[in-house]
Amino acid sequence: MIGVKGWCPGALRPMQSGDGLVVRIKPRGAMLSREQAAGIADAAETHGNGLIDLTGRGNLQLRGVTPATHAPLIADLRALDLIDPDIVTETRRNIIVTPFGGDATDALVRDLEAALAASALPLPAKFGFAVDTGSVPVLTHDPADIRIECSGQGLILRADGMAKGTAFGTPSDAVGLAQWFLEQGGAPDGRGRMAALIAGGITPRADLAPNDPAPRAQPASLSQGVLVGFEFGQVPPGTLRRLGRLGPLRLTPWRMLLVQGARHLPPMPGLILDAGDPRLRVRACTGAPGCTQSHAATRPLARDLSPLMAPDAVLHVSGCAKGCGWPRAADITLTATPWGFDLIRYGCAHDAPALRGLHPDQLPKVL
Ligand code: SF4
Known part of the structure; x- marks a missing residue:
């Protein structure tokens, strides 16, 4: 099946965008081997337009794929063990994983x-899962409905929206909690999230608190490897190939990669190695002209505004209220509309704005 507009894209069910089909790859275990990294880089150049995006759920997207190149792309990715057997399995396999x-x-x-x-x-x-089982939770603020986390009493299973969870035994416990979510009516009409069910007053048993979460991750050389960022999460194919030669690549929902085992990285196109780089403070979706739903170009504006943001703040520029570029709250969100940019403080792209219809020239003053 090809190109159903408005769907969350997968590999087997891509989404049509302004620059062709968007094909989302979900690497197993949120990890790429050297061969997989090189194969994805080759596939992006051969079957797409060469753009590779890191997503907010720790996946990869290839852009500019056509109906004619989709089938050979899937064949190449399947040979790399990057494709699920069917759309149902692909859609259900939403798991973010700590890189540590x-x-x-x-x-x-x-x-x-x-x-x-x-x-x-x-x-x-x-609907998704977070396997956050390092000694300190690092995915607490990333999107997931069911979380497996560390606590003072060992691993726990926690429903998103609950402060506490219960002792975790095996992965079937997590599947059981997902079944509980469905049985409680969490997904009428096939849509719904765990936090909304919990907010409505339906709660599972919970008695164990997770460990305190880590501060927000930044590019750094760590004991496990080097964590690197990319402007707007875009990885040049040549850089992905070179990074893959240096060690297994762990994908994160922060649009960063952990190059496992590396101690130092040389400069490469697209890499952000400095935690103080202002480009780390901004998020932006593809925007115009790449996305046909966008009301404005997003990334040039985000790049221009990035130095105005405080080092620990996040600015999200979205081409429409869907908010693909950062599906969570930001310190400031600018949502493009037919009448200019709406400004939302501490919210998502679809939340109520504090200011409406701003011209880009007004934005430096109001940030
Ligand atoms: S948020 Fe951006 S990429 Fe997503 S549909 Fe809207 S304009 Fe397109």
Whole structure:
């Protein structure tokens, strides 16, 4: 099936955009081997327009794919073990993973992927899991409905929206919590999120608190490897190939990659290695002209405004209220409309604005 506008894209079910089909790849275990990194870079150049995006759920997107190149692209990706057997399995396999977990986390993710594939749960397309089993939670503020986290009493299973969870045993516990969500009516008409169900007063048993979360991740050389960022999460194919030669690549929902085992990285096109780089303070979707739904160009504006943001603040510039570029709250969100930019403080692209219809020339003054 090709090009259904408005869907969350997958690889088997891509989405039409202004620059062609968007094909989302979900690497198993949120990790790329050297061969997979090189193969994706080749595939982006051969079957797409060469653009590779890191997404806010720790996936990769190839852009500029056509109906004619989609089938050979899928064949190439399938040979790299990057394609699920069918759309249902692909849609259900939404798992973000801490890049700092180690072998035990990798094994847990494999088991969770298998348990989800074996289940027949009709979960909403955006429903997802976070395997955050390093010693300190790092995915607390990233989108997931069911979280496996560390606590003072070992691993716990926590429903998003709850402050506490229960002792985690096996991945089937996580599938069981997803089933509970459905049984409680969390997804009428096939849509819904765990936090909304919890906010409505329906709560599972919970008695164990997770460990305190880590501060927001920044590019750095760490004991596990080098964490690197990219402007707007775009990775040049040549850079992806070179990084893949330096070690396994761990994908994060922060639009950064951990180059596992690396100690130092030379400069490469697109890499952000400095935690003080103002480009890390901005998020922006593809915008015009790449997305036909956008009311304005987003990335040039975000780049121009980035030095005006405080080092710990996030500015999100969105081409429309859908908010693909940062599907969560930002310190300031600018949402393009037919009448100018709406400014939202501490909210998402679809939230009520504090100011409406701003011309780009007015923005430096109001930020
Ligand atoms: S948020 Fe941006 S990329 Fe997403 S549909 Fe709107 S304009 Fe397009």
